[in-house]
Amino acid sequence: xxxxxxxxxxxxxxxxxxxxxxxxxxxxxxxxxxxxxxxxxxxxxxxxxxxxxxxxxxxxxxxxxxxxxxxxxxxxxxxxxxxxxxxxxxxxxxxxxxxxxxxxxxxxxxxxxxxxxxxxxxxxxxxxxxxxxxxxxxxxxxxxxxxxxxxxxxxxxxxxxxxxxxxxxxxxxxxxxxxxxxxxxxxxxxxxxxxxxxxxxxxxxxxxxxxxxxxxxxxxxxxxxxxxxxxxxxxxxxxxxxxxxxxxxxxxxxxxxxxxxxxxxxxxxxx
DNA sequence: CCCGATTCCTGTAGGC
DNA sequence: TGCCTACAGGAATCGG
Numbered sequence: 001x002x003x004x005x006x007x008x009x010x011x012x013x014x015x016x017x018x019x020x021x022x023x024x025x026x027x028x029x030x031x032x033x034x035x036x037x038x039x040x041x042x043x044x045x046x047x048x049x050x051x052x053x054x055x056x057x058x059x060x061x062x063x064x065x066x067x068x069x070x071x072x073x074x075x076x077x078x079x080x081x082x083x084x085x086x087x088x089x090x091x092x093x094x095x096x097x098x099x100x101x102x103x104x105x106x107x108x109x110x111x112x113x114x115x116x117x118x119x120x121x122x123x124x125x126x127x128x129x130x131x132x133x134x135x136x137x138x139x140x141x142x143x144x145x146x147x148x149x150x151x152x153x154x155x156x157x158x159x160x161x162x163x164x165x166x167x168x169x170x171x172x173x174x175x176x177x178x179x180x181x182x183x184x185x186x187x188x189x190x191x192x193x194x195x196x197x198x199x200x201x202x203x204x205x206x207x208x209x210x211x212x213x214x215x216x217x218x219x220x221x222x223x224x225x226x227x228x229x230x231x232x233x234x235x236x237x238x239x240x241x242x243x244x245x246x247x248x249x250x251x252x253x254x255x256x257x258x259x260x261x262x263x264x265x266x267x268x269x270x271x
Numbered sequence: 272c273c274c275g276a277t278t279c280c281t282g283t284a285g286g287c
Numbered sequence: 288t289g290c291c292t293a294c295a296g297g298a299a300t301c302g303g
Contacts, residue, residue, distance in 0.1 A: 001296060034279070034298085058297075075296045076281080091281090110280045112297060127299090154274060163298070171296070259275075261296075 002073040004135065004168025005211035005232065007058045010079050014104060015053040017081045021098040022049045030093040034074060034114040037094065044117060045069070045096065056123065057131050057167035062096075067119035070127070074112025080105050132166045135204050140166055142198030149197070152189040158259040159189035160204065169204060172239045173211065175264045177204040179238045184270045185263045186256070210235065238264040 002010070026042040038044075045064070052063040060079070062069040071079070084103040088095070094106040094115060106115070118125050133139040148165055149156075159165060161174050169177065178185050180203035183196060192200075214232040237247055242255035246266040256263050 003297090072297080074280090074298090108280095109282065110296085112280065152273080158274085161297095260277090262294095 001075040001170065001172070002058060002077060002216075003170035003173055003211075004058060005173070005208055005214075006216035007055055007060060007073060007168075008212050009216040010073070011053055011055045011060055014079055014081055017102055018050050018096075018098055018104055019053055020049065020051075021100055021102075022047065023096060024099045025095075025097040027088075027095040027097070028093070029088060029095075030111070033093065033108065033111050034072070035116065037115045038117045041069075041115075041117070050098075056128055057134070057163060058170075059128060061122050063122075067117060068122035070114070070116040070118060070122055070125060071106065072114045074108060074110060074114070076110040077106060077108035077113035080107070130164055132162075132164050135166050135168055135208055140201060140205075142194060142201040145197040145201055146192075146194045149189040149192065154189055155185060155258050156183060156187045156189045156192060156200075157185035157261075157263055160200070161259075161261070166204070168208065171261050171263075172236070173204070173207050175239045176207045176237060179264075179266060179270060180207060182270055184267075185258060185265050238266060240264065 023045045026045050028037050028041060031037045031039075044067075048064045048066065050062055051065060052061075054061045054063065058072060060071040062071065073079070082103050082105050084095070084097045084101055086103075086105075089107075091109040092105055092107050093111070096104040106113070116125070116127070122128060133144070145165075149159060152159055157174050157178060160169050160177065161171065175185065177200065181196065181200040183192070183200060211232040214235065216232055238253050241253045241264060243252050245251065246253055246269060249266065249268050251266055251268040253264055254267055
């Protein structure tokens with residue numbers, strides 16, 4: 001499922017093929033995603049040159065001179081560069097065709113993703129404006145987490161998965177980061193020390209950077225812009241490993257639901 | 272403000 | 288083998 005590393009992998013995979021290219025056509029086969037896909041996309045984009053492919057949180061931003069197309073992959077979405085004549089399959093909801101014969105195709109079986117258009121600064125869009133810092137930026141640090149966590153009564157796992165605190169840390173990487181930092185996911189966010197938050201911020205950066213380097217984590221659906229899966233799943237320490245031995249101490253990994261999300265941790269390494 | 276529960280959707284795994 | 292159910296999950300939204 002696409003978290004930040006998968007979205008960044010997608011961005012890197014598709015950008016070189018379509019940046020600077022002119023849109024020739026847009027085909028929308030399914031308008032009802034997380035929100036309705038705006039009508040009239042073809043008229044809006046055809047003839048315009050794609051200036052940039054960037055990312056904010058788990059959103060991909062296709063920048064044109066007259067606005068930005070905002071894409072989110074939800075939990076089962078993927079974007080691929082294809083030959084513009086490749087027949088569409090069941091869950092191929094959107095094609096953006098370019099004049100050089102390639103197309104950007106959105107596939108999303110569970111349709112939790114979205115396609116939105118804004119003519120204004122995308123960063124000011126209501127979905128992006130209130131988001132927390134990028135985890136790989138300098139603005140994200142142990143000091144920042146410590147300050148934001150004071151008074152919070154929820155668990156640390158839910159805290160770092162809150163997009164208003166920090167973006168891009170989904171269920172997989174939250175469990176993995178807490179393992180690396182040696183913190184039990186059930187701990188109350190407001191009662192964790194500054195020192196431990198330093199370790200946690202470093203762990204989040206390390207896990208995300210390593211996952212990006214591996215092309216993301218493919219559990220089921222995810223493929224990068226080149227249609228290939230990511231390989232970080234082989235390096236997961238706790239996620240999906242309930243009952244299997246901890247790679248550090250051998251204790252059986254536990255699973256517990258926190259905030260309606262499966263959480264995995266080592267009861268010995270994480271206190 | 273903060274937090275937990277609910278909601279969207281469909282493929283897959285597990286039980287019988 | 289096939290049917291049925293539970294579950295997975297990002298993130299907005301609602302209710303307390």
